[in-house]
Amino acid sequence: MSRLNTANETLAKEIIARYPRPKSALIPLLHLAQEQDGYVADDAMLHLAELVGVEPAEVLGTCTFYEMFKREPVGKYILNICTNLSCQLTGGEELLHHAEKTLGIRPGDISDDGLFTIEDVECIAACTEAPCMQVNYRYEYRLSTDDFDQVISDIRAGKRKDLPEHGTLGLVRQHIPADRLAGIESPEEAGTPDWFASRQPAPDESGKA
């Protein structure tokens, strides 16, 4: 699909300005592209390469290293079912099989209605609440197969307004007003902060200059 739209391009520039080197913004920018289109489109990567001043191949290189970036459309809701040890011990694999059966898809596939993609994921840091699942990276804890069915039917019935569509992560963005910014400089220009220099212990009186 597309390059970043105007609003997102403005946002991208704001994000880039928070880093000493533009390329550091790449992962947040790839997320922004995914938020716009639901996946990371090739044109969007070309656009990001222009924005941060690197070769398109470098953007692709970074993009393909990270599991969350999808290069093709996926379901509107990604169901990340954990099967790592804590979840395996408490029924995570059974939950995954149940999900496969009820939705009629294998991990990585999209359900016929375009709503769901299942993933068999690694530990998602909710081990005491196993077995657990994330729906578009928001948690469902101690999930029985009945609970799973409930989540699915609620989503289908449009009752889960709390869940953003795939691509959107945090619903709040950091925004630093210009007059509150301490100041971000490139590593070549930045030096010792003045406040630090002035807070050094007084030089030893008896010492040399």
Next chain:
Amino acid sequence: MVSTNEYVPHAAGYVDNKGPKIVTSRFPHEDSHTLVRALATGGYDGLKDAIRRTPADVAGEVKNAVLLGRGGAGFPAGIKWGFMPPVWPRYLVVNGDESEPGTYKDRLLMERDPHQLIEGCVIACYALGLNQCFLYVRGEMAVAQERIAQALNDAYAAGYVGKNILGTDVSIDVVLHWGAGAYIVGEETALIESLEGNRGMPRLKPPFFPAAKGLYMKPTIVNNVETLANLPWLMVNGADKFKTYGSEKSPGTRMLAISGHVNRPGVYEVEQGVVTFRDLFYGEQYCQGIKDGNELKAFVPGGGSAPWFFEDQLDVPIEASEVGPQGSMLGSGAIMVMDETTDIVKACLRLVRFYARESCGKCTPCREGTAWEEKVLQRILDGHGRPEDLDLLLEIGQSISPGVYPVAGFKGEDLDPVPFPPKQTTICPLGPSSVAPITSAVRRFRSEFEALIPETVVLENLS
């Protein structure tokens, strides 16, 4: 407020036990993530104290406190800070990438008390004389990201972060950064690569020790979320008070996540070195026994990368200096309990599969070795194992981690423990971590593997 020693409903999994609280004191409040609650409960008081003192004085307090890193390696924060050469610019990178199997604490700290973490970051920046901090949150943690974003926006507006902090000349930026799904990025040099916008592959140490050559090849301190969350309390109460909790070698508390087959899995803040694994698993204020009254079979004391412990190690205190010589590590405070019903081969395979999937591919022994470990274990589980497969598994392990691999001892068979850590032929410890479940499980439960391997079928003369 909820009564003590109960789950706190809005902080999924957190159990408010009766012990002292250094990092979880706000958790019982439902609005613990807001600036209003933070300020009503002493938020940013530690920063106010710190800024009245010299940076060197603040760093000295942290060093005195013997604040051991909570990210896995357990290195004292104060000493690590001291490794920075007098070179600027320098950076602080906060490791909020929590993905070690079994680990669940940093996410709670980020979601439930982002202001405590931000305050800790600013205190550390002040002590280190730097004005640029990046808070790297794991990609999959959407709520932690939005809570921190909101908290940063509020803290900037209120003058606790940014230009002229608390009306002084001190100016420090804290930037929220987030990942995109890769366990290896939790390793500090990979975290730095990732923050530079690259594929998250570790750098070789030496020469790339972050304190000397880190972000943009400048001095960089990488600290774990929980490590920094201790700083506000430490500033207000001082190192001496800090040391009244926990043990001499490991002062203070740790957040421990106990999951798997226990009656009350949960995240508990406990004093280090004071309680034992037995207390945790069976104690009334902790996990209240093994599920269904079953017997304990094995447990992982410090995250998926830690060699396993067994009933022989139940009385070991929760303290790095005790767990290491017994053949494992406390790592990231992740304890996973397996009862007698556990299929050990399956459990072992699941952990190995994790390392095979998450290997970044930079070094051959890890990239190839973890893949073969998984393949061989899978065929054993599927009933297609070969008689030589167990030795083959151990041999693959030798190519990733040569020598005797750390393991727990057990008295019944007169086996002594081999102390942690393992040796490695790899750039980072991920590869060697894959050997931990294999060595632990095969040594202790060899017969369970053998039972799945069909005896060699000798074909009769078919003529």
